[in-house]
């Protein structure tokens with residue numbers, strides 16, 4: 680089993696701008712928690728209350744913790760599908776994942792219709808339940824820190840989290 684990783688949230692001094700870094704359990708820095716939004720503005724992450732910032736942080740943490748398991752199987756993470764004529768298919772066409780590199784650009788590029796809910800190529804996550812369980816009551820005081828392990832997140836996801844969807 681891979682070494683567990685920790686998500687560490689910190690507030691700076693003064694106004695206490697929030698940031699989340701990822702470290703191994705042994706203390707090696709792996710990087711900043713990535714932003715998984717593909718469109719629009721970058722995520723503004725926050726914690727310590729319920730709202731948009733904590734919801735964005737919840738999504739980023741869940742998608743990072745799940746890795747490949749969070750990628751939508753129907754569109755393979757692209758968020759869109761395409762149709763391709765195929766005389767051997769029962770309907771005369773097949774529906775496939777759209778690839779942004781496709782040449783030529785397909786005429787028809789519907790949004791992914793994954794029934795579990797596809798959000799920009801990722802499966803829908805139980806963000807509100809995650810906020811309530813992990814983020815809602817964290818301190819917003821400057822120069823404070825919290826830690827949450829990937830194992831803890833995945834354990835919650837497979838028990839309460841999936842049920843909250």
Ligand SMILES: [Zn+2]
Pocket residue numbers: 751752753754755756757758759791792793797798800801
């Ligand atoms: Zn999809």
